Amino acid sequence: MTGPDSEFDLIRRYFAEPAGTSPDVRLGIGDDAALLGVQAGHELVVSVDTMVEGTHYFPDHPPASLGHKALAANLSDLAAMGADPLGAVLSLTLPSVDHDWLAAFSRGFLALAEQASVPLVGGDTTRGPGAISVTVLGQVPAGQALRRAGARPGDRLVVSGALGGAAAGLAFEKQRRAQGRPPDEESPDCARLFWPSARLALGRGLRNRARAVIDISDGLLADLGHLAAACGCGARVDWSQLPVDPLLEGQPEEMVRDCVLAGGEDYELLFALPPTEPLELLSLSVRTSLTVIGEFTSGSDIEVVDAHGARLDVARRGHDHFAG
């Protein structure tokens, strides 16, 4: 029976966008599958990311932010490949049908989808423990995708924006909870946590410029570890150069270090820029602040040094949902 709360109708009701939002979408929600056009001479880019209630978000996480964030995390992977978004599919598992929640969630999801030109083309809803799985599709001119492998010793290590803001937001959010106050999605000190951005324009700008790229979803040191390993390099990070998020101003040194080096969900891009590539021009053209925070080295060590070159003792930490 296809009733008002049926699987079929929930997707139709909350997530079907007006037809014709993108010429690439030949067939959207409602058939066995969606149909998309991929431009000639391009490669298809695909990535999946799942957020699980209790692991990645609290049951009372503001739903509009959750919809936004589930898509933003995936768009960040497209950005890290230098891709243009094509479309997304959403699989939503919910303990029950809560229409207020669904309306807010879909509002957050679809607002970002429209802003980033990534139409929702398919979906699936199921009853069960809360989980949100998004698969994004993008396209990139053939051969120009940004990969993790490719940095060489001597390349500058560059990061976009500022670091530690999402982790700081999470710390503030936890303080609020400890005080018995509800989450506040409008609070400026949680803006990076609740409303992350994906660096899509920067990703496009790095095509044919950066030698290796990753997005920071698991923390600077963890993702730098992945990047360096893929390149067969080591890396040296200059602590004094790191762009610390303004949210962390006046916080204890230990918290700052923890948020900046190991905080997840900043969704900034971390990349290797050859010495010949002008940084300032790139920064201007993509309208994003870019900071050289160190360099790639021969060997395999990841080290963090202070302004005098002395090695800091830092644990290499980051989000890891099974080891954690």
Added chain:
Amino acid sequence: MTGPDSEFDLIRRYFAEPAGTSPDVRLGIGDDAALLGVQAGHELVVSVDTMVEGTHYFPDHPPASLGHKALAANLSDLAAMGADPLGAVLSLTLPSVDHDWLAAFSRGFLALAEQASVPLVGGDTTRGPGAISVTVLGQVPAGQALRRAGARPGDRLVVSGALGGAAAGLAFEKQRRAQGRPPDEESPDCARLFWPSARLALGRGLRNRARAVIDISDGLLADLGHLAAACGCGARVDWSQLPVDPLLEGQPEEMVRDCVLAGGEDYELLFALPPTEPLELLSLSVRTSLTVIGEFTSGSDIEVVDAHGARLDVARRGHDHFAG
């Protein structure tokens, strides 16, 4: 910390296929996203399907079958669009890391992936309540995708294979459980339940022949309802013509009717064939038994009639994970 059980390593360890299994895969598991080629003049087909522990499968469902089934259900959506598989991404949420389970699950998944030429190109593992989400990608010559809309009154209603086998298997499986016996993935009476096939060759064969196509995942009457609604038609089903799965031989009439009309997970294709299109040739060319089980009508009713044309009183039922 990227330890032996980390998110990163689980995908690498159990699901990374040897490089170069398909010329379409330019970059597989291990970067921020995968890269695929889509042939010129083709459209991209994308579909997602999630199975949740407790809703779609028991915690002790044999893991190799589960891996197979999660992919097969998605491939069936590609078949229903007439698409050729390109690749799949898998998001796996697990309560804990059980290496025996993972080894068996990935064996089942990858065996079907190889057989159907659909390489796994990306994945994500997370700790949490059990859930398996698969997104499949395929390609189809532009303009030739099979859609749900398009049938006209007078078109023959055709189904592939036999119906009710998966539901019968589930009934037998429940009997076994009631008797305290463990699930047996080798049992012939659960073959349709544990090892479903997707009708990919038939789907390809229906391009430019069928006017409207859907796969039967929610039960004959439920999916026929979707098909007829998309076409703005009604349909008449002749009960005496329905291809009943041999597993149901000798079972009570009520069980047979329930399994054949409302049983889910058969993954056969149901389609509208214009009167001019020869059925026998098609059946031979795709090596699949095809049965005319009724016709599309004007109006909007779905009715089931007996051999004398008398209308049978059947409830329109089917799987619906929220209404159920």
